[in-house]
Amino acid sequence: MLKIRSIKKMQLLLEVARQEKKRIGFVPTMGSLHEGHQSLLRKSKKDNDLSILSIFVNPKQFFANEDFALYPRDEKKDEILAKKEKVDIILYPSIKEMYPDGYKTYVDVEQLSNVLCGESRSGHFRGVATVVAKLLNIVCPDKLYLGQKDAQQAVIIKQMVNDLNFPSKIEVMPTVRENDGLAMSSRNSYLSMKHREEVPVLFKSLKLAKYKILKGETSAGQIIRQIRSNITQNTSGRIDYIECVNAETLQPLRTLTGRVLIAVAVWFGRARLIDNIILRIR
């Protein structure tokens, strides 16, 4: 397993690989790897000749009072997991090389970036789209692997890749969960014991919503109210949002029809957890 810190070196190496017609799979992460990332790495290894992992805690997607400084980092543990998933190259770009003095260019995906998580984390998805555009140009993968847990991120990156004609394909892999249903996330490490016991309610409330919808409920308002009461009655979490939106446009729905994304974001102490399900209705 190669570890590369220089962007230039990475580009030269992969240029050679491409001329040898090697298929390149790419999993961009902020490190602090868990089983969700492992499922992406496994798929990347299975589908490609070269499996590349990047680990970069991207300052441009955090702001002033967010958890950039506190975001968990553990290179040693990450490398053990990467080796286990037979990663060929880990790219660790430096902040200085990614955003040198005088950096000025940003990628905006309009309409999709200011809803859901974008509403409370203004500018977050601009930072995400920008760093992924950069990484796609550095790695030029045949395939990019993303997790369904970050549903909005996946929709935005798909839109950017199509709109800007990046030659990479995108595969979105299912959310990986703990036994009690909690979606795997690096930020779960922020949870207190008490909150850790409460948080499985998020996925339970989404599953209950799915059940109601399968039973015939078509009102987004009803579903949202039900999830809200479920979370407020059974946890001490502070709700950021609960929304039912079109899974492609991310626009809010009143009547549940087509591909529907039901997404929640809830604060537990300093951990802001997100979860979602996608349903195809009728």
Added chain:
Amino acid sequence: MLKIRSIKKMQLLLEVARQEKKRIGFVPTMGSLHEGHQSLLRKSKKDNDLSILSIFVNPKQFFANEDFALYPRDEKKDEILAKKEKVDIILYPSIKEMYPDGYKTYVDVEQLSNVLCGESRSGHFRGVATVVAKLLNIVCPDKLYLGQKDAQQAVIIKQMVNDLNFPSKIEVMPTVRENDGLAMSSRNSYLSMKHREEVPVLFKSLKLAKYKILKGETSAGQIIRQIRSNITQNTSGRIDYIECVNAETLQPLRTLTGRVLIAVAVWFGRARLIDNIILRIR
């Protein structure tokens, strides 16, 4: 000479070329080719195995009351010139394939885009950066050729290519001029006879400025005043701007030092002409 209208087809074709280790040169244009473009095409052919020309009048870099509809288009004449310069492939993307319904992604190069031409053509350089990002992903050239006549465009695209880690190199070629000094431009065709006789004053005033600077003038204000009086006394043009800026940051200078870009934009009837010189001072 191949003519290709499908983006997908272009990408497949060039993927094969790259695997054969062919060096790819690329000249993006809006058509209506003139000797300025020809000098870029000649360099692209000389430096590379495959020379690609794109012709696309990009609606995203014009607005409401600009000349998108009127912009000169002449496929036949363009193809004669392209053949003369031994272009291997002309790409004619359609507006529909470049900007399909639901298109949402834009590239912003901050600070450089709202000065000079960006001040009177708000959003213009966002459209330019976006279309060039798309074309770079479609063609993935080793080298991209631009003209010095569009000095601000060249600075912005260089910044974007560096910031977003596009693997292409950029070469900026000198402005090609008519015998009387007028910079070649597709928009020169808009000029009336009377204006055509006046417009060589633009380059003359820039050359006079250069002479004064070589003689020791270091005040931007003095130089700007002198160019202004030269243009107003000798033409009927309406000045949009006359500026002395740092050639990399495009920030206005008071004292002329370092690499200095002296740029002018002047309206003659419905033709808005631009011209510039770059001086390295001390």
